[in-house]
Amino acid sequence: VASAQPESLSRLIERLMKLPSVGQKTATRLAYYLLRASREEALDLAQAIVDVRERIHACPECGNLTDLETCGLCTDEARDRKLLCVVEEAANILPVERSREFRGLYHVLGGVLSPLRGVSADDLRIPQLLERVRREGVQEVVIATSSNVEGEATAHYLQRLLKPQGVRVTRIAAGLPVGSDLEYADELTLGRALAGRRDM
Amino acid sequence: VASAQPESLSRLIERLMKLPSVGQKTATRLAYYLLRASREEALDLAQAIVDVRERIHACPECGNLTDLETCGLCTDEARDRKLLCVVEEAANILPVERSREFRGLYHVLGGVLSPLRGVSADDLRIPQLLERVRREGVQEVVIATSSNVEGEATAHYLQRLLKPQGVRVTRIAAGLPVGSDLEYADELTLGRALAGRRDM
Numbered sequence: 001v002a003s004a005q006p007e008s009l010s011r012l013i014e015r016l017m018k019l020p021s022v023g024q025k026t027a028t029r030l031a032y033y034l035l036r037a038s039r040e041e042a043l044d045l046a047q048a049i050v051d052v053r054e055r056i057h058a059c060p061e062c063g064n065l066t067d068l069e070t071c072g073l074c075t076d077e078a079r080d081r082k083l084l085c086v087v088e089e090a091a092n093i094l095p096v097e098r099s100r101e102f103r104g105l106y107h108v109l110g111g112v113l114s115p116l117r118g119v120s121a122d123d124l125r126i127p128q129l130l131e132r133v134r135r136e137g138v139q140e141v142v143i144a145t146s147s148n149v150e151g152e153a154t155a156h157y158l159q160r161l162l163k164p165q166g167v168r169v170t171r172i173a174a175g176l177p178v179g180s181d182l183e184y185a186d187e188l189t190l191g192r193a194l195a196g197r198r199d200m
Numbered sequence: 201v202a203s204a205q206p207e208s209l210s211r212l213i214e215r216l217m218k219l220p221s222v223g224q225k226t227a228t229r230l231a232y233y234l235l236r237a238s239r240e241e242a243l244d245l246a247q248a249i250v251d252v253r254e255r256i257h258a259c260p261e262c263g264n265l266t267d268l269e270t271c272g273l274c275t276d277e278a279r280d281r282k283l284l285c286v287v288e289e290a291a292n293i294l295p296v297e298r299s300r301e302f303r304g305l306y307h308v309l310g311g312v313l314s315p316l317r318g319v320s321a322d323d324l325r326i327p328q329l330l331e332r333v334r335r336e337g338v339q340e341v342v343i344a345t346s347s348n349v350e351g352e353a354t355a356h357y358l359q360r361l362l363k364p365q366g367v368r369v370t371r372i373a374a375g376l377p378v379g380s381d382l383e384y385a386d387e388l389t390l391g392r393a394l395a396g397r398r399d400m
Contacts, residue, residue, distance in 0.1 A: 004264070004272070004273060004293050004294050004297040005265075005294055006252075006255070006256050006265050006266050006267040006268075006271075007267060008248070008251040008252050008255045008256055008267050009252055009256060009265065009267075011248050011251070012248040012249060012251070012252045014248075015241075015244055015245040015248045016245070016248075018237075018241060018245075019230055019233060019234075019245075020229060020230070020233050029220060030219055030220070031252065032291055033219060033220050034219075034249055034252060034253075035252055035253070035256060035265070037218075039253055041215075041218060042249055042252070042253050043249070043250060043253060044215055045212075045215040045216070045218075045219075045249060046246040046247070046249040046250045047246070048208070048211050048212040048214075048215045048216075049212060049234055049242055049243070049245060049246040049249075050243060050246045051208040051211070051212070052206075052208050052209055052212045052231065052234060052235055052242070053234075053235070053239055053242050053243060055206070055208045056206050056208055056209060056235060064204070065205075065206050065209065065235070066206050067206040067207060067208050067209075068206075071206075072204070073204060091232055093204050093205075094204050094205055097204040
């Protein structure tokens with residue numbers, strides 16, 4: 001049976017099976033597709049994977065993913081620099097942007113506080129947040145962590161740190177279904193959540 | 201919104217969306233997975249795609265996919281060289297091999313006759329099949345094309361060509377659900393289909 005399938009094809013199927021929710025059948029179908037597709041299409045995909053790993057890094061200012069030195073949001077002169085939106089992951093920025101309800105800058109924590117998984121404040125970009133608020137004279141921090149237990153606990157932790165600095169701390173609210181992750185929220189829900197934010 | 205996502209990430213999502221049954225949500229999830237996975241895992245996948253395109257070609261003898269000069273089946277001394285199994289595509293060889301009911305060699309047609317799609321005998325590896333049967337003194341040709349209309353028509357066409365050469369022509373039969381494609385058959389069904397083959 002081994003000799004019936006070229007080794008490089010078996011290896012591609014194996015690699016594809018490491019992707020989330022890709023089993024043997026899907027991996028085999030994808031591998032044959034890549035074998036039959038135009039040479040250009042297949043090599044473009046391979047190059048896109050390489051590029052993403054070679055070019056993308058965290059923005060030194062906000063932690064957003066970028067292939068520029070500083071990300072396009074931080075260098076956008078039209079954004080309100082006195083307004084910060086705190087998110088767990090860089091992937092959370094795009095849905096907030098799509099809601100078109102926020103014109104400030106972002107700060108990516110790189111996770112949430114989680115005693116169970118051993119994530120403490122030192123593991124997140126919290127010192128950088130405090131320093132940034134102080135340095136830039138930020139007037140409002142909108143906390144857009146998930147509305148689950150860890151996201152709420154992180155929001156309250158940040159509020160206790162930020163309040164003494166005299167900054168307004170708000171929390172996205174109405175519309176976000178309680179217990180769900182920010183990652184799965186739709187644009188309308190997120191828009192309403194941002195519009196209805198309230199003081200903490 | 202554009203500046204919220206690195207260009208190389210958008211491009212990877214775009215490329216992934218070209219894969220069969222991969223929509224925007226799945227492509228985004230896969231792209232972020234590749235961004236978070238170990239560098240080695242991501243680059244290995246990219247290299248596996250490149251390798252498949254650089255190394256794999258059709259075996260000059262049987263048309264099977266291979267990254268060797270002649271495929272591993274054609275050079276396997278233990279196979280019965282007087283027995284040929286005719287399949288539509290190279291991808292059909294693996295399920296037949298898995299049935300463990302066949303110990304001969306293969307011949308890949310590269311499709312089926314289809315007047316509707318403009319595929320005639322000249323577009324398939326049929327002259328090579330006739331020449332091979334003559335040259336190698338093949339005693340039996342098992343036709344394992346799909347059991348749909350085009351597969352059956354192709355089988356009958358081949359039978360009419362091969363019979364005058366004095367070769368036994370058989371057709372895989374019992375077990376393969378009528379109207380279905382060979383690609384989706386399970387190993388047991390294929391095994392029974394091979395064991396129950398009958399003269400045409």
